[in-house]
Amino acid sequence: MAVPGTALRRLRDHLHQTRLLGSISSALYYDQNTVMPAAGAEWRGQQLALLAGELHERQSSAPYTELLVAAEAELDSEAPPELRRNLELLRLELGRQRCLDPALVSALAKAQSRGNAVWQDARARNDFGTFAPALAELISLRLEQASQLAAAEPVARSPWEILAQPFEPNVSKARLEELFAPLRAGLPALLQRVAPSSTPEGSGGDLAEALQERLCAELLDSWGYDPQRCQRSRSAHPFSCTVGPQDFRITTRVVPGQPLSAFLATAHEWGHSLYEQGLPRTDDHYFPWPLGEATSMGVHESQSLFWECRVARSRAFAERWHHRFCQGLGSDPWNGAFGFWRALNPLKPGLIRVEADELSYGLHIVLRFELELALLEQAMPVEELPHHWNRRMGELLGVRPASDAEGCLQDIHWAEGLFGYFPSYALGHLISAQLAEALERDLGGAGAIEDCVAQGEEERLQQWLARHVWPLGRQVDGEELVAQVCGSALSAAPFLAYLERKLGQLQG
Amino acid sequence: MAVPGTALRRLRDHLHQTRLLGSISSALYYDQNTVMPAAGAEWRGQQLALLAGELHERQSSAPYTELLVAAEAELDSEAPPELRRNLELLRLELGRQRCLDPALVSALAKAQSRGNAVWQDARARNDFGTFAPALAELISLRLEQASQLAAAEPVARSPWEILAQPFEPNVSKARLEELFAPLRAGLPALLQRVAPSSTPEGSGGDLAEALQERLCAELLDSWGYDPQRCQRSRSAHPFSCTVGPQDFRITTRVVPGQPLSAFLATAHEWGHSLYEQGLPRTDDHYFPWPLGEATSMGVHESQSLFWECRVARSRAFAERWHHRFCQGLGSDPWNGAFGFWRALNPLKPGLIRVEADELSYGLHIVLRFELELALLEQAMPVEELPHHWNRRMGELLGVRPASDAEGCLQDIHWAEGLFGYFPSYALGHLISAQLAEALERDLGGAGAIEDCVAQGEEERLQQWLARHVWPLGRQVDGEELVAQVCGSALSAAPFLAYLERKLGQLQG
Known part of the structure; x- marks a missing residue:
């Protein structure tokens, strides 16, 4: 000491x-x-x-x-x-x-x-x-x-903003509106470019539970999972959880009819866990001090989304893993690695947030952000929630739930009183995209992530995050972290540019 | 209230x-x-x-x-x-x-x-x-x-007696000597009747882990396991654990080369759990008061041993379950139900307490009781423990450890300072046998347990325990419980008579 x-x-x-x-x-x-x-x-x-x-x-x-x-x-x-x-x-x-x-x-x-x-x-x-x-x-x-x-509160804040502070320090409704406006404006247009015919083929089948388990274990092994410090279980809703400074847990679930769901959820939760594992614990000023804690849910989510979307859903990754899936299955329902990549990136507006593709995800969050504000600050009666949920779902995503189970009852957050949490998910997409740009600048320019993945050198990505992001703890909030690591203010532009590029390639 | x-x-x-x-x-x-x-x-x-x-x-x-x-x-x-x-x-x-x-x-x-x-x-x-x-x-x-x-202490007690109180309220050395003397006298003679030729055949094989899991689940189903209130997991050593008034857990392990170990451990741990589940929780004077707690480790053990030894190791049970084991296995390594029953009751003096059969178990406890007293109250130097352990092991059980690892180092209890605990295990055998006699008197006389098991009516056994034993909580200590439920003072006679009878049948 x-x-x-x-x-x-x-x-x-x-x-x-x-x-x-x-x-x-x-x-x-x-x-x-x-x-x-x-x-x-x-x-x-x-x-x-x-x-x-x-x-x-x-x-x-x-x-x-x-x-x-x-x-x-x-x-x-x-x-x-x-x-x-x-x-x-x-x-x-x-x-x-x-x-x-x-x-x-x-x-x-x-x-x-x-x-x-x-x-x-x-x-x-x-x-x-x-x-x-x-x-x-x-x-x-x-x-x-x-x-x-x-x-x-050190500054005047609305009720929703006050409740959101524990998840996203210093967040404001005005700043979120500013960041989300380009999503509300740009995402529907991108979604419209996804013709029905472009939804991927060959992903309608299923993978045996034991095979899914094995592939998840292989993925974690190749990403540095240490069974001495980590534990993986099943739960109704995947999550990551730190039980002690050397005790990290993640959970996943096998979803019938969605053969890649458990695999991608494993990548996602492992991203959360890597951040927790990378938080500073030895320096005198960090653990058990506040500085040794995760700084915000947005930054947390940026780490899970980085490993899920930028790595596990990348084309290079699909090319490296395609044969392992086919080997386990004894056939190739995807008709080659490109088809497998498209199956990892199904572009189709759907009802369920946790199954949403990268194009629609932001709109799921916009919907929840609007409804939280209505419930908390605009006196909307809870009884009206299903009606407004279904209405806005149609307007934003062009789909309508047939039941509340796949509508406003789908998420656990409100059931646990977590209001002000959802925007962090969208911030995670924005932060992940902006960090990815900075990482690629450092590691050789545009395409550097795909190059690392193609070589099976994901540990280089881990090393970059371990140097630039994880050790910051609560030295900075989410926006400050982006400014410090990327040299520019947080914005939706890198995320939208990335989506535009990826959509072009997927449709190419 | x-x-x-x-x-x-x-x-x-x-x-x-x-x-x-x-x-x-x-x-x-x-x-x-x-x-x-x-x-x-x-x-x-x-x-x-x-x-x-x-x-x-x-x-x-x-x-x-x-x-x-x-x-x-x-x-x-x-x-x-x-x-x-x-x-x-x-x-x-x-x-x-x-x-x-x-x-x-x-x-x-x-x-x-x-x-x-x-x-x-x-x-x-x-x-x-x-x-x-x-x-x-x-x-x-x-x-x-x-x-x-x-x-x-409300009455004068020796150091060993004082340390034993948390496990066995009101226990005394004199009373234990009285109860254990017939074991010391009678068990070696029973053991000598077990000729080497009588050790069961056909139990050297193994059962696939998945089959063991399925049979354990079937056993619990048939004994009233309610997944709404219970959970079963794996651990290095089987145990039972109550996490809340409606939350009961048991664990088992699969032991390579011991195909019936997990199955019998499941019966044993479920017996512990049934007692916990049956403790009174609704009456104003019980939960969360002391009266709502288990009264002693001896009574607890009597419940686990009842389901393991009196039920799962009974001949009627072997006859009912033999075909399920054969069906799962696709063969009959036991050459019929009688062979399966003998495999459930391997009679062979061994070095290890937790693997001991019903005949030798009591002698393992007598040995430890004697040595605890010697260490705590007769100034025996710890250095002499291995010598006396090995000597008494030979005298009582006719076997001598080749190493201290399978001798006086085998149990965890003393390493954690738990002195006064071992006798409860033997008391469990005695209490179980005496309760079984009372139960049979109530349910139709000698053989009533086998009859219930033969009819698949184990719930009648549960009902009797649920009426006479479980609701007592700490109203009575172990000896008082026996006196109240059985109408006679605790003694080793019912246990020895049961062993005599069973040995005769197994050798017949």
Whole structure:
């Protein structure tokens, strides 16, 4: 420990314990979504609420406040900037935590857990009606939370913006409108260029579960998966989860009729996990300090999307992996590597966000962003959600859900009270595209990613990210990260240019 | 909540939270032993230590003491006896917790963790010498603990007896000598009747892992396994684990070369789980009060052994399941149902406790009980342990270990400082046999268990246990339970009579 001073040392120990508690919640979440029997949900909710209460207490108590004040007093003119930044981030977080009524924190934890359970059931039975009251309760509790948090915000923010801060620090509705406008304007035009005839052939078949499992394992092996530190399981919804500084989990699922789904989800979740694994943990100013944490969901998503879209959906990748798929299958339903590449990139507006192609994905997010604002800030009754969902789906993507299960019940986020989260997914696409441009400049110019993939040298991509992106932690927010690494402000242009190029090649 | 009074109500809430915390540890333990990657161990240790510290604090703090005092003051002459018993049990436990010097608690935790690590290594290298000092330190710390705890004991108890209380409430050395003497006298004679020629034939083969999995699943299905409340996983060592009032887990393992091991372990662990599932949780005086807990390890083990030995190793069961095994295998390596029954009951004195048959198991325990007493109360130097282990092994079981790894280093218990635990395993055999006699009296006389099994009516056995045994919780200790349910004091006679009968049939 190079951090000097008694209060600073005690503060570090306090943060270490806080990390322990938080990671216990992560372990319970992982268990809940992989093996926990359904009837365990109610008790699990109580366990998580207890931990949430303790975490809140640790992050807002008077003794902790005094500890932080004492640590701030130990800062002198020679204190390193990292330490300053850590204390600033802790001060901001403390201000937010102290605004919150503990009763609300506990009520929210319970409502989130109940929301998840009710949603599972409502989605299975395609019954929005049973979910609506749980959603309304979550919205009301989250609005109450935003109102309590407002006093701690360093600048004036709307309720939605306040709730979005934990996912995307410093995000604003105005900036998102600015970034999303080119998507709203440009994506439908790109989508229209996708004639029905251009949807890929030969992807209607299926792959045996065991073969999918084997290919996922091969992919992870070739991308540095270490079974001593990682674990892969099945869950209803793929996710990545860090349970300890040396304990990384990812989950996937096999989707009948979608032979490449588990494979691409594995690439995606592994991208999240690589970022977590690459966060700095040894430097004195990082773990367990704020600087050692992921900076935003947008940056997180940029890392998963990089490995899913820029690598696993690339043409070079399709050419390298095509024969492995055919070998396992004993036939080639794709009629060659180009067909396999097209199967990895089905361009077809669909109903389901997590199955969406790169052209439509952004519009799924625009839809959710609009509806979240309507629910939270424009007093739209939850009962109207299915109607407006289906209407805007038609307008933006030209498709209409036949049921709420494949409509507004498809995502878990709102069922867990996560509002303000969805835009990060779209930001992830933009950040990934802009980082990819910077990476290619460094590694030999346009096409450098495809070249690395063609040579089986994905570790060079990992090395670049490990040098430029992962170690930053919370030194910078998402926009600052892009400016620092790429030398230009975040914009939708690199993403749209990339899509234009890829579409041309896929249709060529 | 029918429990009257304010302090009583607050006490109940306190116990509920304590249960939540304890069950979080259970969930982490389950995760650790089923999916956690190896590198996660160090952090997991820190998580569990944090929870253990919180649990100890909740069970020994001054505010908790005041709460218990206030609750006791609310008892009036009309208080129900269950409430009285709950407060007595809490008072006894609090007295024990408060006797302990925190420095000793911490020293013990470290010594246990070190003991485990040194033991793993010593066993792997078959080097008792490196383990001996760690064992000596554990003995010395546990004796110090017993001496601190002595003041809290309601009656005078020897150090070994004090350490055995958490596993077997009210156990005494004299009573165990009384119960074990017939085993020491009777089992060797039974073992001598097992001629080498009588070891079963045809069990040397193996069953494919997938077939073992399927048969285990079929077994659980037929015994009421409810996937809504239960989960089955794999682990290095089989165990049963309750994660919440509606969340029950069991694990098994497939052992190469032992085709029936996973199947019998499934029966065993399911027996533990049935007891946990049957503990009373709805009555006001039970969950989360002490009365709602399992009463002793001996009673717990009696339930697992009932389903493993009395049911799954019974002749009627072999006759019902033989064709399923043959069907899955496509052949009959057992030459008929009788051969299959003998394969389920291999009678052969061996060196390893966890692989022992019903005839030798008790002698493995007698050996350990004698040596624990010698180490803790008769000043036997730890260096002499291997010598006495091997000598008594020869005298009791007629076999001598070729190495300490398969001798006195085989069990984990002493390496973690667990003295006083082993006798519960033997008590489980005795209790199971005596309960089985009572059950048969109620269900139609001798042979009633075999009759139920032959008809596929194991649920009648479950119903009897669910009425007479499981709901008692901690109303009674192990001996009281037997006296109440069977109408006679616990003795070794039913167990020895059962073995005599079974041996005759197996050799017939």
